[in-house]
Amino acid sequence: MRIDIDRDRCMGAGQCVRAAREIFGQSEEDGLVVLLNADPPSSLRDEVSLAVSMCPTGTITVRMDE
Numbered sequence: 001m002r003i004d005i006d007r008d009r010c011m012g013a014g015q016c017v018r019a020a021r022e023i024f025g026q027s028e029e030d031g032l033v034v035l036l037n038a039d040p041p042s043s044l045r046d047e048v049s050l051a052v053s054m055c056p057t058g059t060i061t062v063r064m065d066e
């Protein structure tokens with residue numbers, strides 16, 4: 001699983017952090033998302049899917065491994 005973020009789209013709502021703390025954080029400087037793990041294990045798939053669905057700005061994209 002490969003995760004990308006487009007920080008230009010992020011509005012700092014923090015939903016992704018609540019959904020998947022192992023993968024997403026929030027910058028103390030600008031409040032925007034910080035990607036903590038761009039290649040998480042498949043065991044975190046549900047958390048990642050929840051974060052994607054909760055993000056109001058489409059900041060997060062996920063590419064599943066073959």
Ligand code: SF4
Pocket residue numbers: 009010011012013014015016017032033054055056057058059060
């Ligand atoms: S949920 Fe989306 S908009 Fe909110 S902090 Fe996370 S990436 Fe940014």
